[in-house]
Amino acid sequence: xxxxxxxxxxxxxxxxxxxxxxxxxxxxxxxxxxxxxxxxxxxxxxxxxxxxxxxxxxxxxxxxxxxxxxxxxxxxxxxxxxxxxxxxxxxxxxxxxxxxxxxxxxxxxxxxxxxx
Amino acid sequence: xxxxxxxxxxxxxxxxxxxxxxxxxxxxxxxxxxxxxxxxxxxxxxxxxxxxxxxxxxxxxxxxxxxxxxxxxxxxxxxxxxxxxxxxxxxxxxxxxxxxxxxxxxxxxxxxxxx
Numbered sequence: 001x002x003x004x005x006x007x008x009x010x011x012x013x014x015x016x017x018x019x020x021x022x023x024x025x026x027x028x029x030x031x032x033x034x035x036x037x038x039x040x041x042x043x044x045x046x047x048x049x050x051x052x053x054x055x056x057x058x059x060x061x062x063x064x065x066x067x068x069x070x071x072x073x074x075x076x077x078x079x080x081x082x083x084x085x086x087x088x089x090x091x092x093x094x095x096x097x098x099x100x101x102x103x104x105x106x107x108x109x110x111x112x113x114x115x116x
Numbered sequence: 117x118x119x120x121x122x123x124x125x126x127x128x129x130x131x132x133x134x135x136x137x138x139x140x141x142x143x144x145x146x147x148x149x150x151x152x153x154x155x156x157x158x159x160x161x162x163x164x165x166x167x168x169x170x171x172x173x174x175x176x177x178x179x180x181x182x183x184x185x186x187x188x189x190x191x192x193x194x195x196x197x198x199x200x201x202x203x204x205x206x207x208x209x210x211x212x213x214x215x216x217x218x219x220x221x222x223x224x225x226x227x228x229x230x231x
Contacts, residue, residue: 006159035219042221042222042224043206043219043224044221045218045219045220048218091160104162105160105219107152107160107161108159109158109159
């Protein structure tokens with residue numbers, strides 16, 4: 001089965017630093033997403049991205065967050081000035097173009113972000 | 117309010133025994149329903165999904181789930197659990213009025229399999 005690849009698997013950073021989490025979605029997919037899971041809590045939707053723009057974002061996704069598809073293969077999540085509460089597992093996901101029905105999301109294995 | 121509830125945080129099942137993981141949602145209409153599994157160090161893998169039609173859906177790894185509209189439930193079942201099934205299981209829902217791309221997850225149920 002095709003895979004979504006995320007790098008790095010673990011990222012440790014100092015509070016206030018910028019981090020970029022990288023994802024390589026499945027090659028023919030057009031919809032891209034970031035979710036996160038704070039330890040012991042639910043997996044939460046952050047943002048969805050289609051046609052080079054954000055299609056939907058949650059309340060969590062404030063001005064400190066941004067997403068980008070800098071080339072034809074990568075999809076990145078940037079946190080400009082990390083806070084302690086940004087520590088979480090961040091999951092990237094992608095899906096193929098659908099026809100009005102929710103298409104299967106393929107999730108990566110996640111990047112564990114630790115903010116010290 | 118729209119929500120997804122998995123009432124069991126942990127469940128321990130003996131290998132070979134049957135399994136049922138509970139999931140309830142609160143919503144005025146029928147959402148799209150999913151079960152995902154997360155093994156340690158792994159991403160989220162889709163087990164099965166329900167959009168419409170037959171309320172009993174079959175998934176991968178021998179799992180099935182039944183949608184019961186009257187109970188707003190979508191419980192996951194497996195007739196005989198294997199040790200490799202030990203993982204965290206998430207029920208997830210797409211509420212139609214919140215955008216078709218946005219999954220709302222339950223808090224998860226950790227399955228432990230005893231010998």
